[in-house]
Structure formats: structure tokens, C-alpha cells
Amino acid sequence: MSVENTPATAAPAKARVRRLPPEFNILVVLIGMALMFEALGWIFEGQSFLFNILRLRIMILQVSVIGIIAIGVTQVIITSGIDLSSGSIVGATAMVAASLAQSSDYTHAIYPHLTNLPAIVPMIAGIIVGGLGGMINGGLIAWTGIPPFIATLGTYVSIRGFAKWYTRGNPVSFLTPQFDYIGSGIVPVFIFLICAAIFHVVLGYTRYGKFTYAIGANRQAARVSGINIKRHLLLVYTIAGLLSGLAGIVTAARAQSGQSGMGVGYELQAIAAAVIGGTSLTGGAGRIWGTVFGTLILGVVTSGFTFLNINDYLQEMVLGGIIVGAVIVDQFRQARRAKV
Template identity: 45%
Template sequence: MKTEETIAKKQTISHDRDRTGWKEKIPELFSRYGIFLIFLALVALMSVLTPHFFNVYNLINVVKQVSFIGIVAMGVTFVIITKGIDLSSGSLIALVSVIAASFAHPGDYPLFVPLLLGVGVGAFAGLINGTVSAKGMIPPFIATLGMMTAARGLALLYSDGRPIGNLSDSFLFLGSGDLFGIPFPIIVFLFVGLLMHLLLSNTKFGKHTYAIGGNEQAARICGINVDRHLILVYTLAGFLTGISALMLTARISAGQPSMGVMYELDAIAAAVIGGTSLTGGIGTIPGTMIGALIIGVLNNGLDLMNVSSYWQQILKGAIIVTAVLIDSRKNKKA
């Protein structure tokens, strides 16, 4: 009898442990995959609210629109993980746009010239951001705010405040072409996303990025060249902004000095909604990509329902604040 009672007690304890284990795992699973569930729920909601949302053409259009801001947001993710910020992305898009467009006229230069100039200008601006912030000991907010103002002014000065059109067909392909029926911007978005995910999660560069954001002083003690790494992170962010700017320029068929307004905030929003912590040390590229898709689905669905753009801005702001509050509560519990 005692043996049977002992076995029964052990089974009860084991069962209780399993139940407790599942209770502990559910919050962990939601914390890890919650953003994907929210995205799927939002897609389902928009599909119910507007019959025109869930069709192949519209869904492809959503991803295509998201591609441009999503690529910028990937670079911003690296920056925010290091406990930095980049406010210059939108203005850099305008500067890259007008410079690349001026070298993309039919018959003037080979395609690689505007491409190299575009990503080169973006990377150089990022290099300046990182150097001023790391070596000049200036807060990233101020350093990138200065670049935001200067880059917009340079774009207006370079173009004399006017659009630069008459672009070659090969250049226009970047924004409006397709491969195997898939729009080229989507292919670039997915390819860059895969590369950045591997860079952040599977390389020493990514580990150092997390380490600096988690505890910069400890990273220095461990032998990480923090200043050099921060410069590389901001350079990478500028490089990705250059890629996005080239595709945006090709999409609208002109270099626009007014392009990219508020893009820096959309990029930051995508990263934060995707789980990147403003306190540093936390963030993933897939999360940022989903964050960008959430913004795209929201904008597209509300447009189809004829909701005012003013209300869209208010809703987007509320979502950003909510995401930051959730992140803050998670950090306090940790």
C-alpha cells in the first residue's frame, strides 16, 4: 500500500511540475514569438474589416512598400542595440537620392556609378555619425540630429531644391522591376534581412554589438574596441540607408531633395515595435522586419478603410508608446 501511495504522490508531483512548467513557458513563448502572433492577428483583423485587403496583389504591394523602410530599420536596429539612436536616416535618403539621380541619366555613366555613389554617400555619412559620437564623446542623439539637418541642407543645395529626373531604364529597374514575378525591392529586402540576421546572430560583430549595448564598460574590459565598433555600426546603418534611397529614387523615377521626411521615425518605430530595446542589448532583425510589416499592414488597411491620415499618425504614435512601455516593464522585471 505504501508503495502505491508513494507512486501516486510522485505522479501527482510530476503532473503539478508539468503544469507549472507550462505556466512558466507560456509567457516566455509569448515574449519570444508574440510579435509574430500580433502580426498574424492584425492581418486577420484587416482581412475581416476590408474585403480588398487579403488578395495577392495587395499583399505584395504592402511588402513592397515596407521594403524601403524595412532596410533602413535594419541598420537602425544595430544602432539601437548599442544603446544609440540615428535621426539622420530620412535626410540621408534625400541626399543619396539627388546625388545618385544626377549620375543615372541614360547614356551618361554605367549603372554601377550611381549605385556606388549612393551607398558610398550613405556609408560616409554613417562614418561621420559614428566618429563624432564615439571619438567626439557627443551623444548619438545630438550627432545624428546635426547630420539630419546638414544632409537635408546639402540635398537642397546640390539639387537647387528641384527634382532630378530622366533616369535610365536600368536604374529604374531597382524600384519597379521584378524577377520571376517578384518585385525587385522585395527580393532585396529579404536578401538584406537574411544577411543582417546572420551578421547579428552568428558572428563576432553581432556578439560585440550586443555586448556594448548590454554593458559598454564591461565590453571595454573584455577587450572590445568599443569606439571602432560603434563607428562600424553607424557606417553600416548609413550603407543600408543608401540602398533604400537608391530603390526609392528608382521607384518615383526622380531624385527628390524632399524625400525621406519622417523615415527616421518610421525606422525607429519598426525596430521598437519589433522588440528592439531602447535601453540597449536587445533586438533581432526578424523582429524588426515584422515590426515594419505591422506598420505597413496598418497603414494599408486603414487606407483601404478610408481612415484619415491624421488618425493614422495618432494610432502609430500610440503603438510606439505602448511598445516602449511594454519594453520598460519587461526590463524592470528582468
């Protein structure tokens, strides 16, 4: 019997049942939270929360960088891994990219002979740094077999160290206007959404995506089906590194400088965005749209609290609660699925 040549009579056996995707729930939560702040805004501040273009812009801008990282982190988590190093990679790429983006107006440039370069040079350099960081993660995890948590905890420390060592802790400033453009206006939002669209397609409609889910869903089954797990993990972590690198470039361009402390804590926010967006920490499940909504939820909460003049520290406390809450909900969902 040949299954490659499907007979002409092979019409779909049944009409495909369309069910609401799980991302729908997260969208409902997002809208619900926005409406909640809208209501609170009228009650406590006497003004609208949502109908304020400037606020919305700031809100999305703030989380774009987290969103770009979260797209990579989502893929890592789908393989049932974790990436703690993304914030450090942001710092390292911000430094390297900025150092190659300096303007000749500045007399104390890091590389005095490499000033006024076209913006593509620091971009490529930054992406390479990010990719290398990711490759180290992936290589360690795939070939030494150490847990992703430990591997990326190590690179989290080391790559941050590299970012500080690169200029002995000094910030890099006076960047070319061309480079700064990457972080201006709503360019970061575009970058975020384009990345999201690309990886939505890649995860859902390519073999790369299928392998990513398969490895997280059942590694043994993936191996028996002939997937080269080591190579694929290397690829996934490298892509996560590349995206963190891109986030680093955007961060440096937005701040118009490179600082070794950039991106501290971003890794946790990115993981939070993915988890709030329905990516399961046990692996095998999760989608980019969910992560986009998760990222926006983080944005709404942060900017909503600021809008209501709630203390910054209190915000952090609540944010922690939201992350834990999202995982609890995920567990209940899984338990219910297991019962069916």
C-alpha cells in the same frame, strides 16, 4: 588548464532548453492585426483584406524602404544609440544616385558628360554617400563622446541641407531604365529580405554581432573585455549609413527621379519598426527578425487603414499610439525580467 583544447569527453552538460524567441510575440501581433483587418474588411467593405495579391504587394513594397533602413537602425539601437539622420541620408543618396543615373535623352542633365552610365555607378556612388554619412555619425559619437541623439540630430539637418544644395533644390529626372529597374516590381522587397537575412546571420553568428550586443548591454564590461568600442561604434553607424544609402537608391529608382525631400520622416518610421519589433532602447537586446515583423506591422496598419478609408491624419495619430504602446510593453517585459 587549457580551455582551448576541450577534452573529448566534453559533451554538453545539459540538453539545451529551447524557448520561444521573443520575436514570436511580435509575429502573433502581426498575424492578429492582419486578421483584425480581414474581419473589419468583411464587415465594412464587404471584401477580403488579405486575399488580394495587389494589395499585399503594395503593402510590402511600401515598407521595404523603411525595412532596409530599420535593419541598420536596429543595430544602432542595440548599441544603445539612435540614428535620426537616416531619412536625410535617403534624400542625399537619392539625389546623388539619380544625378549619375540620368539618361542622355535628357538635354539638361546635371552632369551632361556622365549620362547613360551603367546602373552600378549610381549605386556605388549612392552607397558611398550613405556610408560617409554614417561614418560622420559614428566618428562624432565615438571620438567626441557627444550623445548619439545630438550627433545624428545635427547630421539630420546638415545632410538634408546637402540634398537640397546639391541641385539647388531641383529634382533630378529622366533616369536610365536600367536604374529604374532597381525600384520596379518587387525588386525592393527582395533587397529588403536579402539585407534582413544577411544581417540576421551577421548579428547572431559573427563577432561583429557579439560586440554590438556587448556594447549595448554593458559598455564598461565590453571595454574591460578588450573590445575597441570606438572602432566598433564607427562600424555600426557606417553600416547603418550604408543601408540608408541603399534605401535612398531604391527610393529614387521607384520614383524614377531624385528629389531632395525624399525620405522625410523615414528615420522615425525605421526607429518605430525596430522598437515595435522588440529592440530595446536601453540597448543590448533586439533581433533582425523582430524588426522585419515590426516593419510588416507598420505596413499592415498603414494599408489596413487605407483599405478601410480612414483619414490619413487619423492614421498618423494611431501610428504614434502604436509606437508608444510598443515601448510600454517593452518596459513591462523588462520589469518582469528584472523581478525574476
